Amino acid sequence: MKRLLSLFLVLLSLRSAAFAAGESSQLEANENIFFVMAAINAAGYDEGINLPDNSPLRKQLREYLEAQNVKILPELKQFFQTASRRKTAAQNYAQYLSYALSVTGAPDFGWKARDVDIPPEAKALEGLTPLLIDFYRQANLEQLWRRALPVYERELEKYHAPIISMSTKIDGYLRVPSSGYLGRRFQVYIDLLSAPQQVQVRNYGDDEFVIVTPSEQPKMFDIRHAYLHYQVDPIVIKYGIDLQQKRSLLDLVQLTPLDDNYKEDFVLLTNESLIKAIEARLDKTPASVDMAMRQGYVMTKYFSEHLPEFETQQQGLRFYLEDMVKAIDLKAESARISAIKFDASQLQRKGKQIITQIEPDRSQAAKTNEQAEGFYSQKNLGKARDLFLKSLQQTGTDEDHSQAWFGLAKIAALEKQPDAAVKLFDKALSSSPDPFTKGWSYVYLARLARAANEPDKAAQYYKLALAVSGASQGALDAANKESKSLTQETSK
Structure with missing residues (x-):
C-alpha cells in the first residue's frame, strides 16, 4: 500500500x-x-x-x-x-x-x-x-x-488539459515564454473543502496563485484572466513612465462605475483595458469591447483597434507595446471617451451565488470602517486614513467610532509616529470599544511601550489586555506570549 x-x-x-x-x-x-x-x-x-x-x-x-x-x-x-x-x-x-x-x-x-x-x-x-x-x-x-x-x-484531471490549452494559446498570442517574465511563477491550487464556485487570486512577490473551489465546469474564464495578468502586468509596468504622460484621461472616468483604484492609476486602468481587449480578440466577441468601455475601461477600444496589427507582425508584446503606448493620441481618445454613455453600476458576471444570512442594518460609519480596513490590508494607508477620518464624521455607534480611532492608531504606528499612535489608541479605548478593539489596543500600546524602553508600562498594558472579557484569541495569545518574553528580558 x-x-x-x-x-x-x-x-x-x-x-x-x-x-x-x-x-x-x-x-x-x-x-x-x-x-x-x-x-x-x-x-x-x-x-x-x-x-x-x-x-x-x-x-x-x-x-x-x-x-x-x-x-x-x-x-x-x-x-x-x-x-x-x-x-x-x-x-x-x-x-x-x-x-x-x-x-x-x-x-x-x-x-x-x-x-x-x-x-x-x-x-x-x-x-x-x-x-x-x-x-x-x-x-x-x-x-x-x-x-x-x-x-x-x-479534480485536477478536469483542469489539466483546459489549462495547458489556455496557457499555450495565450503564450503564443502574446509571444512570451511560458516561464513568465523574469522567472515569475503562476500556480493554480484546487481547494475542495470550501464553498463552491469561488476563484481567488493572490500575488506574493514574484508568484501569482489562483485558488479555485469546486464547480461543475472548470472556471476557465477566471483562470485565463488571472493568467493574462500574470503575463501582461510586468509588460505594462515596464512602460509606466510613458503611460503616466497620458494620465490626464483619468479626469474623464471619475463618474464611471470603476473601482477607485482604477480612477486614480492610469497604468492600472490601461493594464485592465489591454487585457479586456485581448480577451475580446481571443473570444471573437467585439461586443465585449463596447461593454468594457461603458464600464469605464476606456482604453479597451484603442487596444482592440491596434491588436490586429500586432497579430500580423513578429515582435512579442513585451516590445510591441511600446509603439502602442507612444501612439496614444490624447485628443482623439478624449473625444472618444467623452462620447461614451457609461453604465450606472458595475457589471456582475453571472454565476451561482453563495447564500448568506442577511445581516442587520449597519451604520454608515461601520460600512466606511469596513472599506477602510480593506485599503489598510492592501497597505494603501493614505486611502485607509481618509476613510477612517470620514467614519468619525458619520452617524454610528460609539463602537464604530472607536474602531475608526483604532484604525488611525494602527496607521500611525506603521508610519513610525509612536506619540500619535499612543494618543489615538487611548482615544479608541475611551470611546466604548468592543472587546476585539479593546484587547488589541492594549497589545499595541504594550508594544509601543517596549519600543520606548518602558518595560513596566508595557507589562501593565499586557495585563490589561489579558483581562479583557471577550477579547480575540489572537490578542490574548499575543499578550500572553509577549508578556512572557518581556519578563525574560527584564530578568536578565
Missing part, C-alpha cells in the same frame, strides 16, 4: 511539473490549504455547505472530524468565531486562504517571510498557529491528507 501511495505521489508531482510545459507553472493540490480549511470546517465554517457543487470530500471530512475526540476543538471554535466578526463570508474565506499561503506548513506552520512581508490579513490570524499545530496532531491531518489525494487527482 505504501509503495502504491508513493507511486501515486510521484505521478502527481510529475503531472504538476508538466503543466504549461514550464517549471514556473503548476496545477496541484496544496496541503496547507487542506489543513487550514479542514480546521475551520471543524470550527464552524459552514458557508455554502448545502450547495450542490460541493465536493463530497468536504462533508465526509466534517463528519469524520465531528466523530473524533479533538481536545483543541473548543478553543479553535472560539478563535474562528471571534476572528470572523465584522467580516463577510468572502472576506473570512480570503483571510484564511492568505494565512494558508503564508505559512511553511506542518508541523510548525511558521511564517514563510519576514514580518514586514506577511500579508496583513494573514498576520491578523497569528493566534491560529498554536491551535493549528495541536489540531493537526490531534486530528491526524497528515493521514487525512493522504487519504484525500485520490479525490484531488480526479
